[in-house]
Amino acid sequence: MKQVRLVVLGAGGVGKSSLVSQFMRGVFNTFYEPTVEECYRHFLQLPDGNMHCIEILDTGGTHQFPAMQELNIKTAHGFIIVYSIDDAESFKEAHKLRKLVVNVKGTENIPLVMVGNKSDLAVDREVQKDEAVTAAREEWRCPFLETSAKYNRNVYDIFLALLNSAETCENRD
Ligand code: GDP
Numbered sequence: 001m002k003q004v005r006l007v008v009l010g011a012g013g014v015g016k017s018s019l020v021s022q023f024m025r026g027v028f029n030t031f032y033e034p035t036v037e038e039c040y041r042h043f044l045q046l047p048d049g050n051m052h053c054i055e056i057l058d059t060g061g062t063h064q065f066p067a068m069q070e071l072n073i074k075t076a077h078g079f080i081i082v083y084s085i086d087d088a089e090s091f092k093e094a095h096k097l098r099k100l101v102v103n104v105k106g107t108e109n110i111p112l113v114m115v116g117n118k119s120d121l122a123v124d125r126e127v128q129k130d131e132a133v134t135a136a137r138e139e140w141r142c143p144f145l146e147t148s149a150k151y152n153r154n155v156y157d158i159f160l161a162l163l164n165s166a167e168t169c170e171n172r173d
Pocket residue numbers: 010011012013014015016017018019029030031032033034035060061117118119120121147148149150151
């Protein structure tokens with residue numbers, strides 16, 4: 001069985017914990033409880049039949065512990081970098097986090113997914129989908145998804161896309 005360690009990164013309040021909670025337990029909470037750091041384990045059978053044991057590290061989003069953040073990045077196999085479509089600042093933060101990951105890993109060949117969460121808040125949209133699609137394709141060279149942790153839209157797909165991307169990166173090594 002494959003062991004995969006995933007880290008969820010993104011500004012505070014973009015919905016990292018909500019995405020993880022929706023994926024792990026099918027539960028959405030409207031309260032905002034800032035996370036320090038939490039680790040979850042999940043078994044997932046991919047459509048190809050392979051079982052994966054995934055460890056998901058839900059990070060706090062604040063960088064009180066840069067050394068810890070670097071260690072988390074070093075030891076991770078894949079990254080979910082989340083922003084919120086109603087928050088342009090969080091999109092900028094996502095770019096910074098992606099740069100940090102590339103620097104720490106020392107390569108751009110990293111399993112990574114760009115996620116624009118809170119797609120249900122389209123009336124308050126500050127990040128255009130086109131802009132994100134282009135950044136993901138041309139800069140990050142990774143899959144992109146808009147999700148709603150609230151309505152469980154595309155949440156499972158994040159993990160599928162990431163595991164697929166992990167296999168592609170492995171084959172490129
Ligand atoms: P984190 O700091 O990135 O872990 O963010 P949380 O998961 O704690 O979510 C922050 C706030 O945004 C909470 O009040 C959530 O209920 C809310 N939230 C998270 N995901 C969504 C979503 O997809 N849609 C909407 N409308 N709200 C969301």
